[in-house]
Amino acid sequence: xxxxxxxxxxxxxxxxxxxxxxxxxxxxxxxxxxxxxxxxxxxxxxxxxxxxxxxxxxxxxxxxxxxxxxxxxxxxxxxxxxxxxxxxxxxxxxxxxxxxxxxxxxxxxxxxxxxxxxxxxxxxxxxxxxxxxxxxxxxxxxxxxxxxxxxxxxxxxxxxxxxxxxxxxxxxxxxxxxxxxxxxxxxxxxxxxxxxxxxxxxxxxxxxxxxxxxxxxxxxxxxxx
Amino acid sequence: xxxxxxxxxxxxxxxxxxxxxxxxxxxxxxxxxxxxxxxxxxxxxxxxxxxxxxxxxxxxxxxxxxxxxxxxxxxxxxxxxxxxxxxxxxxxxxxxxxxxxxxxxxxxxxxxxxxxxxxxxxxxxxxxxxxxxxxxxxxxxxxxxxxxxxxxxxxxxxxxxxxxxxxxxxxxxxxxxxxxxxxxxxxxxxxxxxxxxxxxxxxxxxxxxxxxxxxxxxxxxxxxxxxxxxxxxxxxxxxxxxxxxxxxxxxxxxxxxxxxxxxxxxxxxxxxxxxxxxxxxxxxxxxxxxxxxxxxxxxxxxxxxxxxxxxxxxxxxxxxxxxxxxxxxxxxxxxxxxxxx
Numbered sequence: 124x125x126x127x128x129x130x131x132x133x134x135x136x137x138x139x140x141x142x143x144x145x146x147x148x149x150x151x152x153x154x155x156x157x158x159x160x161x162x163x164x165x166x167x168x169x170x171x172x173x174x175x176x177x178x179x180x181x182x183x184x185x186x187x188x189x190x191x192x193x194x195x196x197x198x199x200x201x202x203x204x205x206x207x208x209x210x211x212x213x214x215x216x217x218x219x220x221x222x223x224x225x226x227x228x229x230x231x232x233x234x235x236x237x238x239x240x241x242x243x244x245x246x247x248x249x250x251x252x253x254x255x256x257x258x259x260x261x262x263x264x265x266x267x268x269x270x271x272x273x274x275x276x277x278x279x280x281x282x283x284x285x286x287x288x289x290x291x292x293x294x295x296x297x298x299x300x301x302x303x304x305x306x307x308x309x310x311x312x313x314x315x316x317x318x319x320x321x322x323x324x325x326x327x328x329x330x331x332x333x334x335x336x337x338x339x340x341x342x343x344x345x346x347x348x
Numbered sequence: 349x350x351x352x353x354x355x356x357x358x359x360x361x362x363x364x365x366x367x368x369x370x371x372x373x374x375x376x377x378x379x380x381x382x383x384x385x386x387x388x389x390x391x392x393x394x395x396x397x398x399x400x401x402x403x404x405x406x407x408x409x410x411x412x413x414x415x416x417x418x419x420x421x422x423x424x425x426x427x428x429x430x431x432x433x434x435x436x437x438x439x440x441x442x443x444x445x446x447x448x449x450x451x452x453x454x455x456x457x458x459x460x461x462x463x464x465x466x467x468x469x470x471x472x473x474x475x476x477x478x479x480x481x482x483x484x485x486x487x488x489x490x491x492x493x494x495x496x497x498x499x500x501x502x503x504x505x506x507x508x509x510x511x512x513x514x515x516x517x518x519x520x521x522x523x524x525x526x527x528x529x530x531x532x533x534x535x536x537x538x539x540x541x542x543x544x545x546x547x548x549x550x551x552x553x554x555x556x557x558x559x560x561x562x563x564x565x566x567x568x569x570x571x572x573x574x575x576x577x578x579x580x581x582x583x584x585x586x587x588x589x590x591x592x593x594x595x596x597x598x599x600x601x602x603x604x605x606x607x608x609x610x611x612x613x614x615x616x617x618x619x620x621x622x623x624x625x626x627x628x629x630x631x632x633x634x635x636x637x638x639x640x641x642x643x644x645x646x647x648x649x650x651x652x653x654x655x656x657x658x659x660x661x662x663x664x665x666x667x668x669x670x671x672x673x674x675x676x677x678x679x680x681x682x683x684x685x686x687x688x689x
Contacts, residue, residue, distance in 0.1 A: 253436060256429055347486045
C-alpha cells in the first residue's frame with residue numbers, strides 16, 4: 124500500500140511532469156492521427172468486402188481479417204519489443220516519443236479498423252439497398268451515405284481508441300518511450316518516488332476523463348436519432 | 349411496359365437448393381397500378397426486387413420497355429435504376445441528412461442538374477408530398493407517414509416511369525395508410541406513373557390496384573382484375589386473404605360456417621355485381637315480376653378503387669321453375685349468381 128504520509132511533495136519536479144504530460148499528448152495525438160489514417164480505410168475495406176456487402180471479395184476479406192487478428196492477438200508489450208528493429212528502420216531510433224509511435228499505430232490501427240467495421244455493420248442494410256435502387260455508384264454510397272450515417276459511431280470508436288492509446292503510450296515507457304509512463308517507471312517505480320507515481324496516475328485519469336467527455340459531446344452533437 | 353417470362357430464383361441454403369420463385373409469368377401495362385399479394389415468405393419481395401435487379405433471378409427474363417434487363421452490364425443497370433423509383437416498408441431514409449438533402453441525394457449523385465435546378469426540383473417535390481415546412485428537419489423528427497412521404501418524394505426525384513413499393517404502408521397505422529395510398533393514387537393519375545406494389549393486406553389492393561396477382565410458394569396462383577379476384581377468389585390462399593380482410597365476404601364465401609343450417613329452407617344464392625348496376629333497382633324489378641320470395645342473409649355494397657360493387661347472400665323460396673326464371677333474369681342484367689346449397 125502507498126502510505127500517503129510518506130510522500131515528499133516538496134521534491135516533485137513539476138517541470139518534468141509537465142513535459143512528460145506534453146509528451147504523452149503528442150504520442151497519443153500523432154498515433155491517433157496515423158491510426159485513423161490507416162484504420163479507417165482498412166475498416167471500410169473490411170466492411171465492404173465482407174459477405175453480402177457492396178464489394179464482396181471473400182479472399183481479400185479473409186486476408187485482411189487474418190492480418191488484423193494477428194496484430195490484435197500480439198500483447199502490446201511483446202509488440203513493443205518485436206517492433207524495435209522496424210521502428211529503427213522507419214524513424215532512426217526506437218527510443219523517446221518518436222520511437223513509441225510506430226508500435227502504437229501498429230497496435231491500435233487494426234483495433235480501430237475492427238471498430239469501424241462494426242460501426243458500419245450497424246447501419247441499416249435497407250439504407251444501402253435504397254441507394255443501390257437509385258442507381259448510385261458504390262463509391263458515392265460509401266462516402267456520401269454510409270460514412271455520414273456512421274459518423275456518430277465513428278467518433279465513439281475514435282474516443283475508445285484514443286483512450287486505449289493513452290494507456291498504451293504509458294506502457295511504452297517500459298522500452299524508454301517517454302511521456303508519463305516513462306516518468307512513472309523511472310522515478311515512481313525504480314527510484315521509489317511514490318509521489319511521482321501518484322501524480323502520473325492521477326494525470327492519466329484526468330486525461331482519460333477529458334477525452335471521454337469530449338468524445339461523448341461530439342457524438343451527441345452529430346447524432347440525428 | 350413490364351413483361352416477366354419464366355422467372356425463377358433459387359437460393360443455396362446449407363447446401364440445399366431452395367426455390368423462392370418458380371416460373372413466374374406476368375405482364376404489367378403502362379400507367380396501371382399492379383398489386384402482388386401474398387403471405388410472408390411467398391416470394392413477393394424477391395419478385396419485386398427482380399424488377400430492378402436488387403435480386404438476380406436464376407432463370408427467366410425481365411423485359412422493361414422491350415429490353416431484357418437481366419443481361420444489362422453495370423453501366424446500363426445504373427441507368428435503368430435511375431428510371432425506377434422505389435419505396436420501402438421501413439422508409440430507408442438517410443438519418444444524417446435533412447428531409448431536403450434526402451430528396452436531393454439521388455439528384456446530386458445521378459443527375460446533371462445545377463445546384464439551383466436541384467433546389468427547385470426538391471421544393472417542387474416537397475410541395476407534391478405536402479412537406480414544404482419540414483425541409484430542414486431530420487427524419488428522426490418526423491412521423492412514420494411523413495417519413496414515407498419523404499421516401500416517395502425521393503423516389504420521384506429523377507422522374508421515373510415506374511415506382512416499386514415494397515410493403516410501403518405495412519409499418520403505418522390505418523389512417524396514415526389511407527393518406528399514403530391516396531397520395532400514390534394521385535401520383536399515378538397526375539404523372540401517369542406505373543406502380544408495382546407488394547403487400548400482404550387485401551385492403552391495400554382494394555384501395556389502390558387495377559390488377560392483382562396472388563403469389564404463394566413462389567408461384568402465381570391467381571391473377572386478374574381486382575374486382576374479379578376479390579369477388580370470386582378461387583385459390584385457397586386468395587380466399588383466406590379475402591376472408592381476413594373482409595368478414596362480410598368471408599361469411600358469404602362460406603355460409604355453412606356463418607349460418608345455422610336448420611333455419612334455412614330455400615335455395616342459398618350469392619349475387620355479385622359491379623359497375624353502374626349497383627345504383628339501379630334491378631333486383632327489385634326482377635323480384636316484383638316473380639312469385640319467388642327472398643330473404644337477405646348477408647350483404648355488402650361498396651367500391652373497389654372507384655368501381656362500385658355489391659354482393660348479396662339471398663335465400664330464395666319458390667318453385668324450381670320460378671327460381672330458374674329469376675336466375676335467367678339476373679344473367680340478363682349481368683348480375684352474377686352462384687348457388688351455394
